[in-house]
Amino acid sequence: MTGSHRSPAAALDRQMRALAEAARGAARVLSRAPTGRKDDALRAAAAAIGRRARAILAANRADVAAARKAGQTAAFLDRLALDPKRLDGMARSLLEVAALPDPVGEVTASWTRPNGLRVKKVRIPLGVVLMIYEARPNVTIEAAGLCVKSGNAAILRPGSDALRSSLALAEAFAEGLEKAGLPAAAAQVVPTADREASYALLALDDLIDLAIPRGGPSLIRSVAERSRVPVLKHYQGVCHLFLDETAPGEQAVALALNGKVQRPGVCNAVECLLVHRAAAARLLPAVGRALADAGVELRCDPTSLTVLRRAGVKAVPARPEDYGFEFLDKILAVRVVPDLDGALDHIARYGSLHTEAIVTRDLGNARRFEREVTASAVMVNASTRFNDGGELGLGAEIGISTTKLHAFGPMGLAELTTQKFVVEGEGHVRT
Amino acid sequence: MTGSHRSPAAALDRQMRALAEAARGAARVLSRAPTGRKDDALRAAAAAIGRRARAILAANRADVAAARKAGQTAAFLDRLALDPKRLDGMARSLLEVAALPDPVGEVTASWTRPNGLRVKKVRIPLGVVLMIYEARPNVTIEAAGLCVKSGNAAILRPGSDALRSSLALAEAFAEGLEKAGLPAAAAQVVPTADREASYALLALDDLIDLAIPRGGPSLIRSVAERSRVPVLKHYQGVCHLFLDETAPGEQAVALALNGKVQRPGVCNAVECLLVHRAAAARLLPAVGRALADAGVELRCDPTSLTVLRRAGVKAVPARPEDYGFEFLDKILAVRVVPDLDGALDHIARYGSLHTEAIVTRDLGNARRFEREVTASAVMVNASTRFNDGGELGLGAEIGISTTKLHAFGPMGLAELTTQKFVVEGEGHVRT
Numbered sequence: 020m021t022g023s024h025r026s027p028a029a030a031l032d033r034q035m036r037a038l039a040e041a042a043r044g045a046a047r048v049l050s051r052a053p054t055g056r057k058d059d060a061l062r063a064a065a066a067a068i069g070r071r072a073r074a075i076l077a078a079n080r081a082d083v084a085a086a087r088k089a090g091q092t093a094a095f096l097d098r099l100a101l102d103p104k105r106l107d108g109m110a111r112s113l114l115e116v117a118a119l120p121d122p123v124g125e126v127t128a129s130w131t132r133p134n135g136l137r138v139k140k141v142r143i144p145l146g147v148v149l150m151i152y153e154a155r156p157n158v159t160i161e162a163a164g165l166c167v168k169s170g171n172a173a174i175l176r177p178g179s180d181a182l183r184s185s186l187a188l189a190e191a192f193a194e195g196l197e198k199a200g201l202p203a204a205a206a207q208v209v210p211t212a213d214r215e216a217s218y219a220l221l222a223l224d225d226l227i228d229l230a231i232p233r234g235g236p237s238l239i240r241s242v243a244e245r246s247r248v249p250v251l252k253h254y255q256g257v258c259h260l261f262l263d264e265t266a267p268g269e270q271a272v273a274l275a276l277n278g279k280v281q282r283p284g285v286c287n288a289v290e291c292l293l294v295h296r297a298a299a300a301r302l303l304p305a306v307g308r309a310l311a312d313a314g315v316e317l318r319c320d321p322t323s324l325t326v327l328r329r330a331g332v333k334a335v336p337a338r339p340e341d342y343g344f345e346f347l348d349k350i351l352a353v354r355v356v357p358d359l360d361g362a363l364d365h366i367a368r369y370g371s372l373h374t375e376a377i378v379t380r381d382l383g384n385a386r387r388f389e390r391e392v393t394a395s396a397v398m399v400n401a402s403t404r405f406n407d408g409g410e411l412g413l414g415a416e417i418g419i420s421t422t423k424l425h426a427f428g429p430m431g432l433a434e435l436t437t438q439k440f441v442v443e444g445e446g447h448v449r450t
Numbered sequence: 451m452t453g454s455h456r457s458p459a460a461a462l463d464r465q466m467r468a469l470a471e472a473a474r475g476a477a478r479v480l481s482r483a484p485t486g487r488k489d490d491a492l493r494a495a496a497a498a499i500g501r502r503a504r505a506i507l508a509a510n511r512a513d514v515a516a517a518r519k520a521g522q523t524a525a526f527l528d529r530l531a532l533d534p535k536r537l538d539g540m541a542r543s544l545l546e547v548a549a550l551p552d553p554v555g556e557v558t559a560s561w562t563r564p565n566g567l568r569v570k571k572v573r574i575p576l577g578v579v580l581m582i583y584e585a586r587p588n589v590t591i592e593a594a595g596l597c598v599k600s601g602n603a604a605i606l607r608p609g610s611d612a613l614r615s616s617l618a619l620a621e622a623f624a625e626g627l628e629k630a631g632l633p634a635a636a637a638q639v640v641p642t643a644d645r646e647a648s649y650a651l652l653a654l655d656d657l658i659d660l661a662i663p664r665g666g667p668s669l670i671r672s673v674a675e676r677s678r679v680p681v682l683k684h685y686q687g688v689c690h691l692f693l694d695e696t697a698p699g700e701q702a703v704a705l706a707l708n709g710k711v712q713r714p715g716v717c718n719a720v721e722c723l724l725v726h727r728a729a730a731a732r733l734l735p736a737v738g739r740a741l742a743d744a745g746v747e748l749r750c751d752p753t754s755l756t757v758l759r760r761a762g763v764k765a766v767p768a769r770p771e772d773y774g775f776e777f778l779d780k781i782l783a784v785r786v787v788p789d790l791d792g793a794l795d796h797i798a799r800y801g802s803l804h805t806e807a808i809v810t811r812d813l814g815n816a817r818r819f820e821r822e823v824t825a826s827a828v829m830v831n832a833s834t835r836f837n838d839g840g841e842l843g844l845g846a847e848i849g850i851s852t853t854k855l856h857a858f859g860p861m862g863l864a865e866l867t868t869q870k871f872v873v874e875g876e877g878h879v880r881t
Contacts, residue, residue, distance in 0.1 A: 047798070051822060124821075130843060136832055138842055143824065145854050224674060228854050243655060247674045249681065249855045270877035277879035367478070378877075389872050390555075391482060393574065401567055401875030410880065411569050411871060412561060423576050423659050423868040424680045425856035437854040440842060441820050444832030446701035446809075448708035449841065 028215065035219035039174065039226040041204035042147045046172035049205050050144045054121040056199050061117040061164050064195025065110035068160070071191045072106050078187035079156065086154070086180040094284065099154045099181055109160040109188070112415060116164045119414045122433045123170045137443045142436040144170030146228035149220055150417070151242060153234045154178035159185040163192050163206035165417045169435035172205045174220065174227065178234075179212035186210060221246040231430075233418045251425060253418035255345040256286035256373035258403045261362040261388070262306070264297040266378040270400060271302050272309045274378055277402040280313045284347045286419060287374050287406040291342060291352040293362045299323065299355045304330035307353070315349045322355040343369035359384055363391055370394060372421045374406040395421060395428030459646065466650040470605065470657040472635035473578045477603035480636050481575045485552040487630050492548040492595050495626025496541035499591070502622045503537050509618035510587065517585070517611040525715065530585050530612055540591040540619070543846060544626075547595040550845045553864045554601045568874045573867040575601030577659035580651055581848070582673060584665045585609035590616040594623050594637035596848045600866035603636045605651065605658065609665075610643035617641060652677040662861075664849045682856060684849035686776040687717035687804035689834045692793040692819070693737070695728040697809040701831060702733050703740045705809055708833040711744045715778045717850060718805050718837045722773060722783040724793045730754065730786045735761035738784070746780045753786040774800035790815055794822055801825060803852045805837040826852060826859030 049057070068075065079101040086099055122142050129139040148171045150162045159175050166173035177185040185208045193203035209216050221230060224247040232242040233253035243250055260278050262271045278289030294303055299322065307317055307327045311334075318337040319327060327334040334353070341352040342365075356362045366375050376398035377388040385399045396406035406428065408416025413431035420426045426434035480488070499506065510532040517530055553573050560570040579602045581593045590606050597604035608616040616639045624634035640647050652661060655678040663673040664684035674681055691709050693702045709720030725734055730753065738748055738758045742765075749768040750758060758765040765784070772783040773796075787793045797806050807829035808819040816830045827837035837859065839847025844862035851857045857865035 050824070132841070132843055136836060136841075141820075146824075243678045249853060251855075267877075273877055273879050281880060385874075389572075393481070393577075394870060396871040396873060399872070399874045401873050401878040402880050404880040405567060405873055405875075405878065406871070410563070410567075411873070412563055422680060424682075425868075427868045428871050437858045439825060440827040440837070440859050441830070442827060442832050442836055442842070443816075443830045444836075446698075446704055447832040447836065448704050449712060449833050449835040 031211070031213060031215055032219045035209075035216055036223060036226070038207055038209065039147065039220060039223045042172040042174050042207060043226050045202040045204040046144065046146045048202055049167065049172060050123070050146075050170045052170065052201060056201060057121070057168055057170070058117040060167060060196045060199035060201050061113045062195070063198040064164070064192045065113040067191040067194040068106055068110045068188065071187070072103060075106060075184065075187040075191065076101055076103070078183040082154075082181055082183045089180070091180065095154065095180075099156065099184070101156055101184060105157065109157055112161055113164045116168050116415050116432075119168065119432060121168065122436045127438060134447060135444070136447055139441045140438045141441050142433070143439050145435060145437055147172045147174065147226060148435065149174045149176065149227050149230040149248065151176045151217055151230065151232045151234070151238065152178065153238070154180035156181050156184040156188055158233070159188045159208060160192065161415065162417055163189070165415060165432060165435060167196070167201070167205055169432045171435055174207055174209065176209045176217055176220070182208075182212050217242070218245050221248055224248045231418060251420045251422045251430070254421040255371050256288070256419070257290050257343055257345050257369060257371040258287060258374040259291045259293055259362075259366050259370060259376070260289045260403065261293040261366075261375075261377045262295060262298055262302050263359060263362075263377060263379040263381060263384050264295040265380040265384070266295075266298060266302060267380060268302055268305055271378050272306050274376065274400075274402050275306050276309055276313060277404055278376070279310060279315055279351050280349065281404060283349050286345075287403050288347070289351065289376070289403050290344065290346055291354065291369065293365055294323065294353070294355050295359070295362070296322070296355050296357050299326050303327055304332060307332040307334065310351060313349070315351050317351055317353050319353040320355060323353045326355075345371070359387060363388070366392055372423070373419065374398065374403040376401065376403045395419065462642070462644060462646055463650045466640075466647055467654060467657070469638055469640065470578065470651060470654045473603040473605050473638060474657050476633040476635040477575065477577045479633055480598065480603060481554070481577075481601045483601065483632060487632060488552070488599055488601070489548040491598060491627045491630035491632050492544045493626070494629040495595070495623045496544040498622040498625040499537055499541045499619065502618070503534060506537060506615065506618040506622065507532055507534070509614040513612055513614045520611070522611065526585065526611075530587065530615070532587055532615060536588065540588055543592055544595045547599050547846050550599065550863060552599065553867050558869060565878060566875070567878055570872045571869045572872050573864070574870050576866060576868055578603045578605065578657060579866065580605045580607065580658050580661040580679065582607045582648055582661065582663045582665070582669065583609065584669070585611035587612050587615040587619055589664070590619045590639060591623065592846065593848055594620070596846060596863060596866060598627070598632070598636055600863045602866055605638055605640065607640045607648055607651070613639075613643050648673070649676050652679055655679045662849060682851045682853045682861070685852040686802050687719070687850070688721050688774055688776050688800060688802040689718060689805040690722045690724055690793075690797050690801060690807070691720045691834065692724040692797075692806075692808045693726060693729055693733050694790060694793075694808060694810040694812060694815050695726040696811040696815070697726075697729060697733060698811060699733055699736055702809050703737050705807065705831075705833050706737050707740055707744060708835055709807070710741060710746055710782050711780065712835060714780050717776075718834050719778070720782065720807075720834050721775065721777055722785065722800065724796055725754065725784070725786050726790070726793070727753070727786050727788050730757050734758055735763060738763040738765065741782060744780070746782050748782055748784050750784040751786060754784045757786075776802070790818060794819070797823055803854070804850065805829065805834040807832065807834045826850065
């Protein structure tokens, strides 16, 4: 027993429990903090990021150098690297969150029972939120800002390559909290790269109310397997665009291009194009040409391959594993389906519950697609890229949940709260 | 490899996966089923319970006999035992659910973005719901009815002592489903008492959308530890009633009696009475006498013990573990607290997030209690016993969630759904 308490694993468990207990204490203070004080903290944190820019950028340079040495890709290094403009963007994001309405205390519904009891549903913070994400320092500030504004304490666990940057950013954020008279423990970065730290935290269901893993398959799976804390996965987007037999050519080209090319590395980009058989000859050549001209590699089933090659558009045969795959790159799987049902079946099998879109002029097809597709967002004649908290009007988002529970789709401030019942009587008893 | 596939554990895993796959297939059908067909199924199931009463009661007698032989308590046997009246109650509960509005397809909010995009939030079923509960056969029917009405397939895992009864009830329910042209796999009872069956199911996060464990600490803990499927705990209620310095004596007596005595064995019963120091001499004798006269054992801190004994009310000293304990019996922990903050601290430490109540005439105390207590329901001058789906006006409930996520408090039909975004444009692309 004594031995195990002295072991490194036990020391890490104790350290993580202490960190989570500090978060729980801060959460109780935050849950009662008036909106003005929380907003003051975010504004002071934004100012502190500006003042501490030199130290933050130095920490980031060390992260980038280490990641480069470790052989990370250029895209990875790009997401990791900070510069004065990106720091400025983070500070601005805090000011934007400060300007949003506070969800805490909102009465979302109220009614009176026949016996005169008055019932209200009132938004309250979740409590302590654990974010586990990849090496993107901006998430540290965005998640801290959204959690604090919604009255939650945040425990922030960035990918280890971003640890120095995230700790430096968290120091600036803590300065803002303290200036506003709020506890610094309201937003803590886990101060170790030890992989076991996440698992130690995920065991603490007595202290942590929600875990949000945001990242690729292996991260998500390991969190879901280990966690006793409730998990909302922010998982991949294997998003489809379906062109039905009535789809207008121009719209088909525009939505395919926007979905695939505007920002190929994000979760609401299109990964697979489905085309109704009756429209393949009409639509595929123009759509394929536009995509190929934009540098997209088209991985095609035999029917679409024939159509595209006949039209002189460069395309390659798809392998089975190209369907249901999130490329996050200028690569697109293409498939001709016999009809709407074929598209619905393909999506039910290969989709990831993220975003699915149809281009159609047919009201019946639109209604069936809306009703029968299970995904956090179903788009009719609109780009998959609109599945985003800002674009849908929720304000800033902490991510896009692919777990159906609690919040399915973009999670803004309201989705970081829960609701309790408040019941008022005059001595009512149950008979 | 071959060996492991032939092992009993692998066979059980395969059996549970097959069962969950059948549920997933049924869920896809149910998610599109019109309301009328789901209601027909519930009504046909209610009729089938009546027709099959003899077989169901015979199965139940076998369950009860085995449980009695295994030495289960009288209270346990009472919850397990069925009779024609209880069967009739189950059938009626199905008719009541059939009469409730269908939550699926409800548009809970809609707005138009500045760019003209039309955004709707639409209720959809969760998919496949796994209920894990104790040996109460009525839960089998109530959960099946609520899941099917809300478009979900149910996998039902009763305590092993209720397996025969539950299988017989599920046969009747399946008959109702089939009469209405819905798949029998929409409500399946796990056909084995093997404890590992639950764990095998809880690993299937690709097929099951939600697990609801309803029961005591050990059941809840083992599910939370093992599950990869999202879990909403329906855990114990350590509910407090706080009498502040302004509490009217009559109301204090009425709410204490109703909370503790009306039905001591349920989760929204009061387990601990807190009394403001300044009101102890005024309130405790009458409240204590009423409770003692109703057969309640009062386990008291030194201050309340002195007051009660001085008034001639029978009381015993509390042990430390009596605070934060769910007695589910005619036993009540009693404690005098220095002030409202003392009550709030006690509740924050010992409460189970279920139901907390205050009796007060003071507006400020009422507002602080409402705001600062974290619990699924906060009662002001109303009995804790009102934390119940029917009493709050939600209709029938599948249980009371003590997990803050998704649904905190009573879960009715709406809480068995999630919401997706439906976005309609005219070829909108993101710039």
